[in-house]
Amino acid sequence: MIPPGFTGGLLDRADNLRHDADGLAAAMGDWRARLLKLDNLQPEVTDDGRLGWTSLADAPDDAELLLLGLGEGRPHFAAFVPGTRVSNAPAMRSPALMAALHSLAPGEAATYAAARSLIDWHARHGFCANCGTATAIFRAGWGRKCPTCAAEHFPRVDPVVIMIAEHDGRALLGRGKGWPPGRYSALAGFLEPGESIEEAVAREIHEEAGVKVSGVRYVASQPWPFPSQLMMACVATAADDAITLDVTELEDAIWVARDEVRAILAGEKGAFIAPPPYAIAFTLLTEWAKG
Amino acid sequence: MIPPGFTGGLLDRADNLRHDADGLAAAMGDWRARLLKLDNLQPEVTDDGRLGWTSLADAPDDAELLLLGLGEGRPHFAAFVPGTRVSNAPAMRSPALMAALHSLAPGEAATYAAARSLIDWHARHGFCANCGTATAIFRAGWGRKCPTCAAEHFPRVDPVVIMIAEHDGRALLGRGKGWPPGRYSALAGFLEPGESIEEAVAREIHEEAGVKVSGVRYVASQPWPFPSQLMMACVATAADDAITLDVTELEDAIWVARDEVRAILAGEKGAFIAPPPYAIAFTLLTEWAKG
Numbered sequence: 001m002i003p004p005g006f007t008g009g010l011l012d013r014a015d016n017l018r019h020d021a022d023g024l025a026a027a028m029g030d031w032r033a034r035l036l037k038l039d040n041l042q043p044e045v046t047d048d049g050r051l052g053w054t055s056l057a058d059a060p061d062d063a064e065l066l067l068l069g070l071g072e073g074r075p076h077f078a079a080f081v082p083g084t085r086v087s088n089a090p091a092m093r094s095p096a097l098m099a100a101l102h103s104l105a106p107g108e109a110a111t112y113a114a115a116r117s118l119i120d121w122h123a124r125h126g127f128c129a130n131c132g133t134a135t136a137i138f139r140a141g142w143g144r145k146c147p148t149c150a151a152e153h154f155p156r157v158d159p160v161v162i163m164i165a166e167h168d169g170r171a172l173l174g175r176g177k178g179w180p181p182g183r184y185s186a187l188a189g190f191l192e193p194g195e196s197i198e199e200a201v202a203r204e205i206h207e208e209a210g211v212k213v214s215g216v217r218y219v220a221s222q223p224w225p226f227p228s229q230l231m232m233a234c235v236a237t238a239a240d241d242a243i244t245l246d247v248t249e250l251e252d253a254i255w256v257a258r259d260e261v262r263a264i265l266a267g268e269k270g271a272f273i274a275p276p277p278y279a280i281a282f283t284l285l286t287e288w289a290k291g
Numbered sequence: 292m293i294p295p296g297f298t299g300g301l302l303d304r305a306d307n308l309r310h311d312a313d314g315l316a317a318a319m320g321d322w323r324a325r326l327l328k329l330d331n332l333q334p335e336v337t338d339d340g341r342l343g344w345t346s347l348a349d350a351p352d353d354a355e356l357l358l359l360g361l362g363e364g365r366p367h368f369a370a371f372v373p374g375t376r377v378s379n380a381p382a383m384r385s386p387a388l389m390a391a392l393h394s395l396a397p398g399e400a401a402t403y404a405a406a407r408s409l410i411d412w413h414a415r416h417g418f419c420a421n422c423g424t425a426t427a428i429f430r431a432g433w434g435r436k437c438p439t440c441a442a443e444h445f446p447r448v449d450p451v452v453i454m455i456a457e458h459d460g461r462a463l464l465g466r467g468k469g470w471p472p473g474r475y476s477a478l479a480g481f482l483e484p485g486e487s488i489e490e491a492v493a494r495e496i497h498e499e500a501g502v503k504v505s506g507v508r509y510v511a512s513q514p515w516p517f518p519s520q521l522m523m524a525c526v527a528t529a530a531d532d533a534i535t536l537d538v539t540e541l542e543d544a545i546w547v548a549r550d551e552v553r554a555i556l557a558g559e560k561g562a563f564i565a566p567p568p569y570a571i572a573f574t575l576l577t578e579w580a581k582g
Contacts, residue, residue, distance in 0.1 A: 195514055
């Protein structure tokens with residue numbers, strides 16, 4: 001299998017350092033330490049597909065340092081400036097960002113994903129959900145703690161199922177409202193409390209397209225940092241090919257034959273435009289197209 | 292495969308009703324509607340393994356109704372009383388609760404899991420993480436909204452990897468601190484932002500036991516409602532069997548041969564006590580033991 005986008009990170013997350021105040025202070029005082037270069041959450045990408053890094057001295061005075069991990073013998077950090085507002089609206093996923101994601105080497109995209117999700121989480125979780133007090137960063141940026149009720153909060157990861165139903169050699173693809181012309185992709189939705197992956201897959205396909213499935217098979221997973229999803233890609237077997245669209249969710253849904261999916265992934269024009277290689281829909285369709 | 296614990300829910304979640312104020316009001320005004328009977332988050336279980344239900348009139352005056360879904364032509368609700376404090380400390384998972392989980396029919400345990408996770412989330416997320424204001428319930432209990440900054444908050448599900456490493460026909464099991472005598476189980480840990488399932492599995496096994504793995508295979512998943520985890524069970528191949536314990540995480544780790552795992556799951560005494568059937572460690576070990 002082609003490794004899914006945003007996987008293959010090269011840093012050791014060094015979980016033990018997060019709990020080691022002296023070790024963390026030493027890492028912050030290490031003159032070899034690297035700081036991820038970000039401009040409004042956009043990465044800087046070098047000509048050879050690497051992330052741009054600078055020294056910790058380039059962080060703003062009021063920044064808090066988030067430990068991304070260790071690599072090449074050096075601690076690697078990202079900076080979060082309290083009060084920063086971030087947006088994950090589609091408009092923020094600009095052509096420049098999309099171009100950067102295309103050009104980033106795989107392991108580099110993984111480091112960017114972790115940093116982006118973490119910064120975004122701090123930006124939108126500055127207050128205690130349990131009592132409303134402003135919280136403070138702890139564990140080297142991998143948590144926030146409430147000074148009033150002592151509740152500990154950890155970066156959120158939202159599990160999302162993304163899947164195709166298959167029937168008689170064809171895959172079910174859907175089209176969300178407002179998507180670019182020609183774009184169809186695997187259906188997707190957030191997993192809810194009290195559900196397994198397999199149950200969420202069946203519920204979402206039924207809700208969105210009115211298709212009943214069984215025999216859900218897990219294929220692959222990837223992080224998706226807009227803001228912090230865990231994408232879990234699956235294939236399920238449909239009982240029949242009748243579609244009943246939920247028009248609040250989808251604009252259209254189509255069945256596409258395996259040969260046509262193969263041709264489109266190989267660059268030919270067809271019923272839909274191939275997903276970008278960093279999206280797990282690309283991995284999922286590629287695996288399914290092998291047959 | 293034996294269906295994992297807490298799966299097989301019998302209710303239709305009726306996502307569309309959450310967005311339909313009139314439909315929801317009609318459901319709340321339906322005299323046939325059922326309210327889940329809970330005592331301090333403990334379920335009432337009938338002699339034939341069903342959950343206990345009562346009418347909506349039995350909800351406290353200040354309760355907020357959470358729509359669990361539709362079943363047998365009736366809307367099903369749970370009640371959340373604002374200000375309620377809940378605890379998921381091990382002490383709260385009392386022998387009575389464990390006995391209830393053993394006796395609940397599978398689909399019933401799934402309904403209980405969803406209700407418990409949802410109530411717990413409301414109890415610990417009454418304030419806006421973005422600005423600190425007290426939030427209000429919306430979407431029939433499947434969200435909270437901030438009256439000040441308009442941020443929408445949805446029930447949290449934390450993805451957790453749970454896994455065995457295998458080497459030469461033996462499985463790696465670990466023992467957490469303070470666990471009951473004889474208990475060993477699959478290793479487990481929270482997945483972090485910027486990780487795939489496969490990467491989290493490899494990281495956790497390496498962090499906790501010093502074992503390097505590759506070839507991670509997904510086996511099954513289940514919800515775990517203490518408070519709201521998505522457990523994702525995997526098997527990975529270990530490069531060798533040398534163990535380096537992280538003593539802050541584990542008290543001990545052992546390799547157990549497939550024959551011995553089989554015998555223990557069949558009720559014989561051995562190197563460890565079998566996990567309860569509603570835990571996915573049971574499903575995982577049962578699948579692995581098939582060889």
